[in-house]
Amino acid sequence: MSVHEALPSSALLDAELWDALCGLGHQADFASGETLLFEGSASESMLVLEAGLAAVSVADPAGDEVFLAFRGPGSLLGEFGYLDRRPRSAMVRAVAATRCRVLPRPVLDRFLAADPRAGQALSAAVVAKMRAVTDRRVRYAQGRIGTRIGRVLLDHADEFGTPGQGDDVVIEVPLSQGRIADLVGAGTRIVGLELARLQEAGLVDTGYRSRPRRLRVLDPVALAVRVDGAA
Structure with missing residues (x-):
């Protein structure tokens, strides 16, 4: 369901x-x-x-x-x-x-x-x-931009996420870079760069190849640790 x-x-x-x-x-x-x-x-x-x-x-x-x-x-x-x-x-x-x-x-x-x-x-x-x-x-207004974006991803994974493969969680809503930018008060280019960093760290998949495109949090625990540590 x-x-x-x-x-x-x-x-x-x-x-x-x-x-x-x-x-x-x-x-x-x-x-x-x-x-x-x-x-x-x-x-x-x-x-x-x-x-x-x-x-x-x-x-x-x-x-x-x-x-x-x-x-x-x-x-x-x-x-x-x-x-x-x-x-x-x-x-x-x-x-x-x-x-x-x-x-x-x-x-x-x-x-x-x-x-x-x-x-x-x-x-x-x-x-x-x-x-x-x-x-x-x-x-969403406090801390470094990467921390704020991490909070957005974790919140949406918790509220709108479904289990993927392994430990990953698929965010089953169209959480675009523009919408994340609105939530954290940043430009879409900055959001894109931060998402790329999180993807390089193996924490998220931006869903570029998926249809419909959906963000995936690959390791929610590690992302939470990163957010809490940065905060």
Whole structure:
């Protein structure tokens, strides 16, 4: 079963709330490349990602798109806008065939009003997500560039990885050099050079010859030791 079909261990929704939310609203399917949520649009609903994969991004002052994160099955989308009623703070676009449960505000309002425990669980999921996002932003901004890239690879291998051959882990999401560059605040050329160094050290395979192209962490333990030692 692929990462696009099953709830990952990192999903922040407990099983009871997941089942309840998936019984509300209506289903919506998105092809790869389609936009689920538009930055700046009205927050009229919340989405639960049931299957597939989506990428979250924001526009910088120059209007360029900056990648923030991937979201897999079990993820909440648009929950911040639902809670504070402000316009969407980011764009969410499908990067694979994706299925969501769309929960219009009136439907979700009635559900949460009827069950205070569900509201508490939803709030806890949102807080946990914000803590995780904040932690990653801090770690991706500290240390040498090679260390920061190593953290990105290890995090994505942990969240979106599947076992490969031997000890290696295949990162089953399109974690391109450009997306890594956005996460660590560096140029794509620098990221490419650092990935080449990690490949020469036998720690990663950039997947140049694979189709679809996927990064592989060849030795997660050794990469973690290298990252911790550099930090």
